[in-house]
Amino acid sequence: MKNKFVADILYQIADLLDIKGEIFFKTRAYRIAAQTIEVLDEDIETVVKEGRLESIQGVGEALAKKIKEIVETGNLEYFERLKKEIPEGLLELLELPGLGPKKVAALYKSLGITTVDALGKACIQGKLRDLDGFGEITERNILRGIQLKEKTSGRVLLNVAYQDGNKYHDYIKKCREVEDSALAGSFRRKKETIGDLDILASSENPDEVMNHFVKYPDVSRILMKGPTKSSVLLSDGLQVDLRVVKKESYGAALQYFTGSKEHNVKMRSLAIKKGYRLNEYGLFEKDTEKYVTGRVEKDVYSALGLDYIEPELRENMGEIEAASEGKLPRLVDYKDILGDLHIHSIYSDGSDSIETIANHAQKFGYKYVGIADHSQSLKIAGGLSEETLIKKQKEIQQINKKLEGITVLFGTECDIKKDGTLDYPNSVLAEFDFVIVGVHTAFKMDSKQMESRILSGIENEYANILAHPTGRLIGRREAFKIDIENLIDAAKKTNTFLEINSFPDRLDLNNVHAKLAKEKKVKCVIGTDSHSVANMTYMEFGVATARRGWQEKSDILNTYGLKDLKKMLGR
DNA sequence: GCCGTTTTCGGCCCGACTGTTTTCAGTCG
Numbered sequence: 001m002k003n004k005f006v007a008d009i010l011y012q013i014a015d016l017l018d019i020k021g022e023i024f025f026k027t028r029a030y031r032i033a034a035q036t037i038e039v040l041d042e043d044i045e046t047v048v049k050e051g052r053l054e055s056i057q058g059v060g061e062a063l064a065k066k067i068k069e070i071v072e073t074g075n076l077e078y079f080e081r082l083k084k085e086i087p088e089g090l091l092e093l094l095e096l097p098g099l100g101p102k103k104v105a106a107l108y109k110s111l112g113i114t115t116v117d118a119l120g121k122a123c124i125q126g127k128l129r130d131l132d133g134f135g136e137i138t139e140r141n142i143l144r145g146i147q148l149k150e151k152t153s154g155r156v157l158l159n160v161a162y163q164d165g166n167k168y169h170d171y172i173k174k175c176r177e178v179e180d181s182a183l184a185g186s187f188r189r190k191k192e193t194i195g196d197l198d199i200l201a202s203s204e205n206p207d208e209v210m211n212h213f214v215k216y217p218d219v220s221r222i223l224m225k226g227p228t229k230s231s232v233l234l235s236d237g238l239q240v241d242l243r244v245v246k247k248e249s250y251g252a253a254l255q256y257f258t259g260s261k262e263h264n265v266k267m268r269s270l271a272i273k274k275g276y277r278l279n280e281y282g283l284f285e286k287d288t289e290k291y292v293t294g295r296v297e298k299d300v301y302s303a304l305g306l307d308y309i310e311p312e313l314r315e316n317m318g319e320i321e322a323a324s325e326g327k328l329p330r331l332v333d334y335k336d337i338l339g340d341l342h343i344h345s346i347y348s349d350g351s352d353s354i355e356t357i358a359n360h361a362q363k364f365g366y367k368y369v370g371i372a373d374h375s376q377s378l379k380i381a382g383g384l385s386e387e388t389l390i391k392k393q394k395e396i397q398q399i400n401k402k403l404e405g406i407t408v409l410f411g412t413e414c415d416i417k418k419d420g421t422l423d424y425p426n427s428v429l430a431e432f433d434f435v436i437v438g439v440h441t442a443f444k445m446d447s448k449q450m451e452s453r454i455l456s457g458i459e460n461e462y463a464n465i466l467a468h469p470t471g472r473l474i475g476r477r478e479a480f481k482i483d484i485e486n487l488i489d490a491a492k493k494t495n496t497f498l499e500i501n502s503f504p505d506r507l508d509l510n511n512v513h514a515k516l517a518k519e520k521k522v523k524c525v526i527g528t529d530s531h532s533v534a535n536m537t538y539m540e541f542g543v544a545t546a547r548r549g550w551q552e553k554s555d556i557l558n559t560y561g562l563k564d565l566k567k568m569l570g571r
Numbered sequence: 572g573c574c575g576t577t578t579t580c581g582g583c584c585c586g587a588c589t590g591t592t593t594t595c596a597g598t599c600g
Contacts, residue, residue, distance in 0.1 A: 022572095023572090025572070025573085025581090025582085025583055026573095027572090028573095028583080029573055030572075032572095033572085047575085058572085058575095059572095060572065060573050060574080061572090063572070063573085076591085097599090098590095098597090098599095100597060100598050100599080101598095102598085103597070116585070132591090133590085133591065133592090133596070133597075134590090134591085135590065135592095137589085137590060137591090138589095138590070138591085141589095141590090196600095198600085208572095224587090224588055225588095226587065226589095227587095228587065228588055229586095229588070229589095230587090231588095241600085242588095246573090256600095257600085259600080261600070262600095264584080265584065267584095268584045268585080269584075271584095272584085277584090277585095278585095279586070280586075298578090336573090345586085365591070375587095439593085477585090527595085
């Protein structure tokens with residue numbers, strides 16, 4: 001799958017053209033095409049081979065030619081020429097807050113600045129203030145932006161956003177002038193990383209609400225403050241925006257500020273086609289400006305002839321088309337989960353006993369909980385020897401005699417060794433209630449080798465589940481460059497369940513892969529990979545990822561009752 | 572650069588805030 005590679009080049013071209021001063025609509029065309037290809041269900045190489053590029057929405061003659069060249073040669077002459085004309089370093093400058101294409105171009109043309117370093121120096125020397133459109137405040141803001149960029153990588157993981165977001169939202173709700181309120185933006189869509197938090201509130205007295213908002217104890221700096229929109233920076237560097245609207249606009253505003261941007265662009269053009277105008281204040285008749293609806297989010301969708309679209313689906317991955325045809329999936333619900341199969345106990349590198357884990361699982365209403373400790377060769381994580389396994393199995397049998405309403409399952413997260421064999425012999429694997437297999441060592445091997453290693457791992461007759469299939473750690477380790485379609489096909493052939501790992505820095509499979517698995521009718525299982533009972537709440541992030549991948553209840557192994565589960569595991 | 576049961580040319584989503592100006596361009600979401 002070269003989709004991401006192609007999309008990245010198109011995004012970069014768009015940025016470069018922006019700096020060059022091309023018209024907005026041209027660069028937008030590049031971005032729309034890039035986004036479409038990034039989330040495309042099929043391999044772009046296949047589309048090229050079959051000459052169907054121009055059937056992709058947003059790809060015309062010119063882009064088709066360029067995409068073909070990228071796929072076939074791994075490069076693009078036009079892109080190389082652009083990079084010669086406009087230094088690549090300028091793309092990094094674009095990421096600084098307050099700097100857009102116009103300002104970056106001005107910095108380059110008049111001061112020859114092409115790097116963040118050079119920009120910082122020029123700010124300190126006060127060289128920017130004499131340029132048209134710049135001033136002393138701009139210099140200071142840019143310097144602050146550079147420092148902030150060094151401090152944080154820009155985006156935070158979902159669990160951090162949850163902590164910061166829910167606490168701040170609780171504080172907002174305490175303001176008496178606030179009527180309705182919600183966390184919107186990528187937080188509400190449950191994206192895997194969050195750039196900033198968006199809080200929406202309705203009120204008749206926005207000034208009071210804004211005053212309350214900026215007085216939150218953890219605010220380190222107020223970035224802007226107006227009657228409808230304010231922004232602050234928290235001490236950990238996360239930006240939080242608050243928007244306040246009137247009650248009759250609350251639903252439209254929630255729709256608007258939940259995004260994604262691409263989803264909204266499509267929504268608004270659909271509105272225009274149907275004779276309306278849609279903005280954050282409501283849906284209006286185009287000619288008369290008459291207010292149609294906007295108080296309730298759902299009504300905005302239905303007025304446009306659409307079924308309600310869950311926030312997790314709003315990525316312009318076909319959800320608007322599906323909603324207009326009544327073909328949206330009925331997404332797996334957070335309440336549908338009946339158990340967690342991926343939990344480590346004190347037997348390996350977990351911090352809680354099996355009994356503590358079982359008791360905790362009951363609080364979630366689970367019917368079963370699977371203890372999957374590491375296997376013998378993974379010494380660093382306390383992998384279990386065959387002797388210890390016997391002890392563990394006996395302990396689980398004892399606990400199951402005591403417990404009511406929940407069953408502890410005896411499992412393992414068995415290492416797939418470098419040569420593709422599993423870390424226990426089949427005679428041992430046969431003893432488990434279920435077997436998770438996964439790669440935990442030698443991550444840097446050649447991608448073809450890695451692919452055949454994993455495929456041979458899941459081919460073992462006792463392997464049930466493939467843990468964290470692509471091995472990525474968000475922000476720290478790239479995913480294996482394996483062909484995900486091959487992997488999904490192999491999972492289908494070997495009757496293997498693919499894990500959606502819920503740990504906030506994994507979320508692996510991701511939403512795009514999960515959607516692909518669903519389309520190929522391969523079932524997934526959502527596991528937390530908990531190393532303490534506190535991690536067990538991460539299930540929510542795994543479910544969110546499954547929902548973002550269009551998955552329904554029947555697509556997920558751990559929504560089935562114990563009897564069906566065992567049957568599906570072949571035990 | 573794309574697209575068309577309004578159009579093959581002329582549109583393309585739009586409002587708020589800041590910092591720079593002296594009525595507005597640029598940025599952001």
